[in-house]
Amino acid sequence: MAGSIEMTYREALHKSMLEEMDKNADVFLMGEDIGRYEGTFKVTKGLFPKYGHRRVIDTPITEAGFAGIATGAAMAGLRPIVEFMTMSFSILAMDQIINHTAKVHYMTNGEVKCPIVFRGPGGAAKQLSAQHSHSMEGWYAHVPGLKVVCPATPADIYGMMKTAIDDDNPVIVYENPGLYTVKGIVPDDPEFKIPFGKAQILREGKDLSLIGYSRMTHVNLATAELLAKEGIEAEVVDVRSLLPLDTETIYASVRKTHRAVVVYEDWRSGGFGAEIASRIGEDCFDDLDAPVIRVGGLNVPMPYARVLELQCIPDENDVLAAVHKLK
Amino acid sequence: MAKQAEKKNLESPADLEQYYRDMLFIRHFEEKCNVAYRQGKAGGYMHVYIGMEALAVGWMHSIRKGHDNVITAYRDHAHALLLGTDPVAVMAEIMGRKAGTAGGKGGSMHIYDPKNGMFGGWGIVGGHIPLGAGLAFASKYREDDKVTLNFMGDGAANQGVVFETFNMASLYELPCIFIIENNEFAMGTRLEYHAADTELWKRGAPFGIKSERVDGMDALQMKKDAQRIVDWVRKEQKPYLVEVMTYRYSGHGAADNDRQLYRTKEEEAENLKRDPIKRLEAVLIERNIANEEKLEAIDAEIQEIVEKIYAEADASPFPDVEEVYDNIYSDMTVEQGH
Ligand SMILES: Cc1ncc(C[n+]2csc(CCOP(=O)(O)OP(=O)(O)O)c2C)c(N)n1
Numbered sequence: 194m195a196g197s198i199e200m201t202y203r204e205a206l207h208k209s210m211l212e213e214m215d216k217n218a219d220v221f222l223m224g225e226d227i228g229r230y231e232g233t234f235k236v237t238k239g240l241f242p243k244y245g246h247r248r249v250i251d252t253p254i255t256e257a258g259f260a261g262i263a264t265g266a267a268m269a270g271l272r273p274i275v276e277f278m279t280m281s282f283s284i285l286a287m288d289q290i291i292n293h294t295a296k297v298h299y300m301t302n303g304e305v306k307c308p309i310v311f312r313g314p315g316g317a318a319k320q321l322s323a324q325h326s327h328s329m330e331g332w333y334a335h336v337p338g339l340k341v342v343c344p345a346t347p348a349d350i351y352g353m354m355k356t357a358i359d360d361d362n363p364v365i366v367y368e369n370p371g372l373y374t375v376k377g378i379v380p381d382d383p384e385f386k387i388p389f390g391k392a393q394i395l396r397e398g399k400d401l402s403l404i405g406y407s408r409m410t411h412v413n414l415a416t417a418e419l420l421a422k423e424g425i426e427a428e429v430v431d432v433r434s435l436l437p438l439d440t441e442t443i444y445a446s447v448r449k450t451h452r453a454v455v456v457y458e459d460w461r462s463g464g465f466g467a468e469i470a471s472r473i474g475e476d477c478f479d480d481l482d483a484p485v486i487r488v489g490g491l492n493v494p495m496p497y498a499r500v501l502e503l504q505c506i507p508d509e510n511d512v513l514a515a516v517h518k519l520k
Numbered sequence: 521m522a523k524q525a526e527k528k529n530l531e532s533p534a535d536l537e538q539y540y541r542d543m544l545f546i547r548h549f550e551e552k553c554n555v556a557y558r559q560g561k562a563g564g565y566m567h568v569y570i571g572m573e574a575l576a577v578g579w580m581h582s583i584r585k586g587h588d589n590v591i592t593a594y595r596d597h598a599h600a601l602l603l604g605t606d607p608v609a610v611m612a613e614i615m616g617r618k619a620g621t622a623g624g625k626g627g628s629m630h631i632y633d634p635k636n637g638m639f640g641g642w643g644i645v646g647g648h649i650p651l652g653a654g655l656a657f658a659s660k661y662r663e664d665d666k667v668t669l670n671f672m673g674d675g676a677a678n679q680g681v682v683f684e685t686f687n688m689a690s691l692y693e694l695p696c697i698f699i700i701e702n703n704e705f706a707m708g709t710r711l712e713y714h715a716a717d718t719e720l721w722k723r724g725a726p727f728g729i730k731s732e733r734v735d736g737m738d739a740l741q742m743k744k745d746a747q748r749i750v751d752w753v754r755k756e757q758k759p760y761l762v763e764v765m766t767y768r769y770s771g772h773g774a775a776d777n778d779r780q781l782y783r784t785k786e787e788e789a790e791n792l793k794r795d796p797i798k799r800l801e802a803v804l805i806e807r808n809i810a811n812e813e814k815l816e817a818i819d820a821e822i823q824e825i826v827e828k829i830y831a832e833a834d835a836s837p838f839p840d841v842e843e844v845y846d847n848i849y850s851d852m853t854v855e856q857g858h
């Protein structure tokens with residue numbers, strides 16, 4: 194086994210794409226301001242000078258158009274990685290992604306593959322207000338034909354991005370603006386990959402399961418710290434992959450702790466966490482000592498004022514309050 | 521001869537001074553917004569209009585304020601201020617205060633003041649263009665004689681929905697003026713890297729929309745062109761497409777610290793020579809409407825006004841936490857809690 198390096202989520206993501214581009218000449222990048230401007234979140238910094246405009250393509254602000262062009266290129270065998278400056282803008286491309294990209298393999302009776310990655314940050318950053326703060330992962334994870342992953346750590350984005358690029362199906366790699374500066378240990382191994390459909394236990398505990406993904410996994414870890422001070426041992430389940438979903442790991446945790454709180458940043462009502470909660474309710478009914486609780490974002494458009502915005506996004510105090518209600 | 525022609529178009533000294541004051545007001549207001557951002561009193565994405573003042577001033581002086589409609593993207597402070605929106609409410613919105621135009625819920629990108637004809641303030645590039653045509657549709661429907669100014673950036677002019685709207689606006693003969701504020705950049709992407717044909721005004725032609733390109737760095741010329749076009753659209757009840765050439769001196773947004781990635785210092789310096797405010801200053805002096813002293817006095821006066829606006833906005837309270845649930849529907853509330 195090779196060694197490992199500490200780096201940020203942003204660096205891990207960048208490294209992952211760079212290595213895959215080196216390995217496979219069919220891999221190319223497309224998106225707004227990703228080349229000369231190095232990307233709004235600087236994820237693609239340095240790639241344009243290295244690969245030039247043939248493989249790092251600055252697009253006009255035409256999300257539907259370039260999502261579709263990239264899909265066509267994938268149908269022809271290339272392996273595009275499409276960046277959405279923020280996932281809120283991917284809403285403009287949803288017709289392409291849902292009506293077209295996700296249906297290629299199915300409607301050609303399996304004859305045409307569509308190896309494409311759509312990635313970008315979703316969820317609230319800081320005071321970007323109502324049109325720029327959407328959590329879209331649940332929308333995509335609703336669609337058969339797409340795979341959706343929400344890595345929370347540098348190692349996971351590194352390994353899952355590689356898996357996504359290698360996958361012959363459309364994959365949504367869902368990042369969060371709050372994760373880019375998170376640091377962690379990443380294997381120093383260009384062949385490192387994390388398979389989809391595998392959740393992980395980031396902290397063991399016996400009293401309850403805190404289940405989440407993306408940035409909320411960090412909120413859950415922080416909550417577990419607070420709970421530990423109260424003598425409550427929370428297990429933190431990082432779902433990582435929404436579609437496919439690793440119910441086995443989630444259920445095993447719930448069967449051990451008998452209590453489950455599902456945490457997600459998206460609107461509480463109808464978000465992906467509701468899907469997880471519902472499955473636990475259906476399949477682990479006899480193992481539960483309390484109803485499964487959801488902790489989600491407030492059901493309101495994201496407000497600008499920081500005092501209001503902070504209220505909307507679940508934090509450790511909100512999760513803590515939910516846990517206390519469980520007892 | 522040439523002199524005679526120029527004389528005929530000469531506007532009153534009071535008009536010229538007003539344009540000057542308006543431009544200067546926007547400049548100082550926007551500079552103060554930048555200060556607010558640096559001090560952490562404003563956040564999120566904030567885009568100022570520095571360098572582009574003549575454009576909005578020319579158009580807003582050509583419409584019937586409070587009667588006609590205006591809609592634009594997120595670079596929206598100037599449009600609202602010129603329509604007569606309370607500047608304290610605009611600054612308060614930018615600072616996320618209760619006294620803001622949207623009660624602090626929108627921020628810089630989302631300034632609305634429908635009473636004065638200001639319909640936003642939208643953050644999705646190109647997304648509001650059909651809405652603007654819809655405002656014009658309502659005018660046609662009601663025969664209310666309103667004209668709609670539908671502003672967008674050069675980058676926005678590529679969005680598919682914009683072309684769909686051009687087609688329908690022409691098909692339904694809507695009294696809508698599509699104004700492309702071509703400041704040569706879409707965030708960090710130069711015009712020639714995002715547009716196959718950089719003469720954006722030509723995009724009206726395939727849809728039978730009367731179209732032209734005009735200079736937006738000269739307030740007087742802008743006003744003349746704008747007035748002519750507004751009058752034409754009001755009379756003919758048909759759409760119009762105008763590409764206005766301008767330049768932004770600031771970064772794309774307050775968070776853009778990477779201007780060197782898409783333009784050189786030399787280019788910026790070259791464009792500063794076209795500063796619309798300096799240009800009108802020269803006219804004021806040349807026509808003996810003002811001398812250096814008077815210009816300095818006006819500048820001081822406006823800076824003081826802006827300071828007062830800032831102080832008043834800054835003294836106003838933040839929203840109450842309960843307000844988070846307000847105004848999602850007109851007649852019901854949402855399920856509360858996490
Ligand atoms: C649909 C969509 N895609 C991307 C963005 C991010 N974005 C905000 S402004 C902007 C550049 C727009 O440039 P332009 O239309 O020329 O307007 P300007 O900022 O120059 O006034 C981009 C890419 C967005 N807000 N909406």
Ligand SMILES: [Mg+2]
Nearest residue numbers: 673674705706
């Ligand atoms: Mg522009």
